[in-house]
Amino acid sequence: MITTVSKELLDFLKEFESFRSKPYLCPSKVPTIGYGTTYYFDTKKRVTIADKPINEDEALRLKLGHINEVFAPLVNKLCRDDLKQNEFDALVSFVYNAGATYISKNGTKKYYNLFRNVNTRLSGKEMFNYWSNCAVTGGGVRLNGLIRRRKREAEMYLK
Secondary structure (H helix, E strand, O other), X not given: OOOOOOHHHHHHHHHHOOOEEEEEEOOOOOEEEEXXXXXXXXXXXXXXXXXXXXXXXHHHHHHHHHHHHHHHHHHHHHOOOOOOHHHHHHHHHHHHHHOHHHHHHHOOOOOHHHHHHHHOOOOHHHHHXXXXXXXXXXXXXXXXHHHHHHHHHHHHHHO
């Protein structure tokens, strides 16, 4: 079982979750800060638009805290034990972006199919086709950035 993400994934997340010191509304209209953080993992407090700005070191700490405390354990809970590092990283990226709470609440409906496909070892081509259509909307609108991210996550998974 893999428990630590690679440096490549941390760089990937920096690219797709660019740093913002001040709170902002993401495309789904959720208050967000830093590198895509929607709540402070240490206090469990949700980000609000009124929160004070943070610096990049704080944003990195929040990102790593979320990955280590929430997202990596969720991927390990939902997936088989023999994931390769690139597969684990791609799934952590997906969960980081979609949100652990959302996936947990809707797991049996939408996203659990992704993990079921992983666990049944769906072929690479089938997985790519499924993945590229999974969660590419923000607030109900298809976003080119999410389409590009899903494609890159699928490439990472299939590497």
